[in-house]
Every structure is written in C-alpha cells, then in structure tokens.
Amino acid sequence: xxxxxxxxxxxxxxxxxxxxxxxxxxxxxxxxxxxxxxxxxxxxxxxxxxxxxxxxxxxxxxxxxxxxxxxxxxxxxxxxxxxxxxxxxxxxxxxxxxxxxxxxxxxxxxxxxxxxxxxxxxxxxxxxxxxxxxxxxxxxxxxxxxxxxxx
Amino acid sequence: xxxxxxxxxxxxxxxxxxxxxxxxxxxxxxxxxxxxxxxxxxxxxxxxxxxxxxxxxxxxxxxxxxxxxxxxxxxxxxxxxxxxxxxxxxxxxxxxxxxxxxxxxxxxxxxxxxxxxxxxxxxxxxxxxxxxxxxxxxxxxxxxxxxxxxx
DNA sequence: CGCGATTAAGTCGTGCACAACTAAAGCGTG
DNA sequence: CACGCTTTAGTTGTGCACGACTTAATCGCG
Numbered sequence: 559x560x561x562x563x564x565x566x567x568x569x570x571x572x573x574x575x576x577x578x579x580x581x582x583x584x585x586x587x588x589x590x591x592x593x594x595x596x597x598x599x600x601x602x603x604x605x606x607x608x609x610x611x612x613x614x615x616x617x618x619x620x621x622x623x624x625x626x627x628x629x630x631x632x633x634x635x636x637x638x639x640x641x642x643x644x645x646x647x648x649x650x651x652x653x654x655x656x657x658x659x660x661x662x663x664x665x666x667x668x669x670x671x672x673x674x675x676x677x678x679x680x681x682x683x684x685x686x687x688x689x690x691x692x693x694x695x696x697x698x699x700x701x702x703x704x705x706x707x708x709x
Numbered sequence: 710x711x712x713x714x715x716x717x718x719x720x721x722x723x724x725x726x727x728x729x730x731x732x733x734x735x736x737x738x739x740x741x742x743x744x745x746x747x748x749x750x751x752x753x754x755x756x757x758x759x760x761x762x763x764x765x766x767x768x769x770x771x772x773x774x775x776x777x778x779x780x781x782x783x784x785x786x787x788x789x790x791x792x793x794x795x796x797x798x799x800x801x802x803x804x805x806x807x808x809x810x811x812x813x814x815x816x817x818x819x820x821x822x823x824x825x826x827x828x829x830x831x832x833x834x835x836x837x838x839x840x841x842x843x844x845x846x847x848x849x850x851x852x853x854x855x856x857x858x859x860x
Numbered sequence: 861c862g863c864g865a866t867t868a869a870g871t872c873g874t875g876c877a878c879a880a881c882t883a884a885a886g887c888g889t890g
Numbered sequence: 891c892a893c894g895c896t897t898t899a900g901t902t903g904t905g906c907a908c909g910a911c912t913t914a915a916t917c918g919c920g
Contacts, residue, residue, distance in 0.1 A: 569830040571822065573761045573777065577843055578739050578832060580850040582758070583779055585736035586877080587854045588729050593878090604906060607733070610724045620869060626724065628734055633907050635870050640905080657868040657915045671722065679720040681729060686856035691849060692728055698838070698846045699731040703738045705837035737907080744908090755876060771899060784877050786900050791875080808885045808898040866917070872910085882901075890892090 581702075591684050595677050599670060605641055606674070608634075612647065612663050613671045619658045646670065732853075742835050746828050750821060756792055757825070759785075763798065763814050764822045770809045797821065 573579055589603045596606050604627075611626045612618065620631055620638065627634075638661060641647050646667035652658040687695065724730055740754045747757050755778075762777050763769065771782055771789065778785075789812060792798050797818035803809040838846065 569826065569833070571761055571764055571826065571829065573758065573765060576761070576829060577836065577838075577847050577850075578743070579758060579761075580847045580854070581732070581736045581739055582754075584850040584854045584857075585732045586779065587857045588732055590878085591857045591860075592729070602905065603733075607724065607730060610722055610727070610730075613722055614724060621867085628737065629906095630908060631869050632871075632909080637906075655868085655916075659869065675720065675722065678722065678727060682720070684857050684860045685728065685853050686860075687728075687849070687853065691852075694845070695849045695853070696728050696731045698842060698849070699728075699735040701842075702836050702838065702846070703731070703735045706735075706738045706742045706835050709742075709835045709837075741908085753875065772897085780876095781878060782899050783879080783901075788876075806886075806898085810899065862920090864918095866915100868915080869913090871912075874908090876907085877905090879904090880902085883899090885896100885898080887896075888894090 577702075588681070588685070591681060592677070595680055599673060599677075600644060604629075604633075604637060606677070608637065608641065609646070609667065609670065609674065612661065612667065613674075616668075617660050617662050619652070619660060621658070623661060641667075739832070739836070742832060743828070746831055750824060750828075751795060755780075755784075755788060757828070759788065759792065760797070760818065760821065760825065763812065763818065764825075767819075768811050768813050770803070770811060772809070774812060792818075 570576075592603050592606070596603060599606070601609065607627055608623065611623055618626075620634055623629075623638075624631060624634055638647065638649060642649055645664055647664060648662050649659050650662065652660050682692075685692070721727075743754050743757070747754060750757070752760065758778055759774065762774055769777075771785055774780075774789075775782060775785055789798065789800060793800055796815055798815060799813050800810050801813065803811050833843075836843070
C-alpha cells in the first residue's frame with residue numbers, strides 16, 4: 559500500500575480518480591454482500607441498522623433513531639412501519655409528550671439479536687482487512703463524514 | 710490518527726463499531742454535499758457519475774457504462790432516459806449489433822463538462838483530507854470493494 | 861392565559877438500486 | 891439451415907433517501 563502511485567491533478571474529472579466514487583461503489587458492494595445474510599433474517603440493510611440501534615438501546619424515539627443513523631423521519635417512518643408489520647417492534651405515542659413515538663422491540667425482535675450475531679463476523683471476514691486497516695478506514699470515513707457535514 | 714484506540718471484540722453488534730455503517734454514513738454525507746452543486750447543473754449524483762464516464766469516453770454502450778459504474782441496466786435505463794429527456798445525451802441502437810445501445814453526448818451534454826470542472830475541487834476541499842489521506846482512503850475502499858465482490 | 865414559534869412524526873413525489881423477469885438479437889453446433 | 895443458448899436492454903415491483911410539506915403537540919414570552 560504505497561500511497562500516491564500516480565495521483566493526477568486535483569479536480570480531475572476522471573471517474574477512477576474520485577474518492578467519492580470509490581466510496582459510493584464500496585458502500586453498495588458491502589450492502590450487496592450483506593443481502594443474502596440479511597435475507598435469512600427477513601431484513602434489508604437499513605432495517606438491520608435500525609435493529610442494531612434498538613438492540614443497543616430499546617425504547618427510543620424516531621428522532622433519536624434518526625440522529626443515530628443520520629436519517630430523516632420521512633425515511634424512517636415507512637421503514638419502521640414495515641418492521642412493525644413484520645412483528646419486530648411496536649410504535650407507541652409517549653404519554654408525557656404525545657409528539658414523540660417510542661419504538662420498542664417485541665420479543666421476536668429482541669430474540670433476533672442472537673441470530674444476527676454472526677452477521678458482522680461474516681462481513682468482517684469478507685472485507686478482509688487487518689485490524690489496523692479496519693481501524694484506519696473507520697477513522698478516515700468518520701473524518702470525511704465530519705468534514706463534509708461541517709462546512 | 711493513532712489506530713485501535715479501544716477497538717472491541719470482533720463481531721460486536723454496536724452500531725459505532727461497524728465499518729459498514731461508517732461507510733454507509735460517509736457515502737450519504739458526501740452525496741448530500743454534492744447535491745447543491747449538482748442542482749445547479751440539473752443533475753443527480755448518479756447522473757453526474759454517468760456524465761463523468763461519458764466525458765471520458767463518448768459513444769459507449771449501456772453494458773459498458775454499467776461495468777464502469779457497477780450498476781445494472783435496470784438502474785441505468787430509466788436514468789439514461791431522464792438524461793436524454795433533459796437533452797444531455799442520445800440513445801441509438803448500434804447498427805452492427807442491434808441488441809446494443811450507444812450513448813452519445815449532445816453538444817449540451819459535452820458543454821456541461823466545463824461547468825462541472827469546479828465540482829470535484831469543491832468536494833475535495835470539503836472532504837478536507839491531505840493528499841496522503843485521500844490516496845490511502847481510495848486504496849482501502851478499493852480493497853474493500855474488491856474483497857467483498859470476490860468471496 | 862393566549863398565541864406565535866418550535867418540534868416531532870408522518871405524507872407525498874421523485875429518483876435511485878436491485879431482483880426477477882421479458883423481448884429481441886446474435887451465436888454456435890449439429 | 892435450425893434450434894437452443896447467451897447477451898443486451900428494458901420493464902416491473904419493492905424499498906430506501908430526501909426535499910417540501912402537513913398535522914398535531916408543546917414551548918415560551920408577553
């Protein structure tokens with residue numbers, strides 16, 4: 559991994575010079591790799607991310623979920639309805655603030671956690687990075703996300 | 710950037726431990742950053758990627774475009790129709806192989822290249838990576854993409 | 861208390877992204 | 891030449907993703 563083998567001038571319009579395309583392609587490739595694993599759970603990738611948050615902290619509002627995943631309510635509301643229809647969670651208005659909706663796992667949703675435990679392992683194997691590369695990639699991606707969100 | 714500050718056990722189900730989520734979030738954040746710039750050109754982000762390919766090599770088949778962008782014809786066909794409707798390209802059956810459709814830029818499409826030249830610069834600035842970080846990120850993302858596509 | 865501003869969730873419309881499938885063209889081997 | 895296989899685009903259906911908007915509840919300030 560020697561950097562800057564033949565990096566061209568900044569502002570190139572060549573597709574393969576663009577970090578943004580590498581990012582876009584990698585994200586879709588990883589999601590595609592998840593698909594067969596998540597199919598067995600009956601989840602899509604964004605639904606899986608929602609479940610990850612709920613396994614971490616149950617009874618959370620749509621707003622908090624959106625903050626964790628950086629998604630709008632207009633994306634989450636229909637997604638949560640589908641998860642509810644599939645019996646994985648319930649949505650109930652908060653009594654103390656009826657604008658807010660609490661998302662709670664059902665027993666089925668909570669139990670899915672065990673079946674999902676092997677998923678990150680499989681994906682980690684498939685990505686095939688060393689622990690250092692994995693940590694470095696995460697750091698760079700978070701740096702990009704933070705910088706791009708800031709300006 | 711010291712790696713492995715407090716990396717947990719492999720196979721964690723914590724959202725913030727997952728490289729896949731960092732990838733997904735970064736990709737959406739970068740696309741969001743493109744949006745106002747591309748709005749001025751009347752393009753979406755995937756449409757912009759198609760234009761990048763065409764500025765590089767005009768008169769290309771849908772299949773070749775799909776190979777370059779790793780997208781299915783079921784994604785590209787409607788997208789190309791919209792670009793055609795907007796006057797940026799034309800689609801014509803190849804005479805020597807009528808299964809194939811050649812995508813050619815119109816003058817309007819070709820001329821957009823100059824207006825687009827500033828876009829990668831703006832995005833590069835917004836990402837705020839050093840040249841070494843940029844090159845390293847690209848390498849890691851390509852490694853992930855290749856590994857994940859392989860297995 | 862009253863009322864304008866804010867906040868939370870949701871709806872609607874557009875455009876990807878992909879699986880499954882279709883239609884049509886070209887190819888290859890007996 | 892014939893017929894089955896492959897290749898190329900395109901269609902259809904589902905599910906994100908997001909901007910613009912709506913509705914309802916809450917807040918805050920006079």
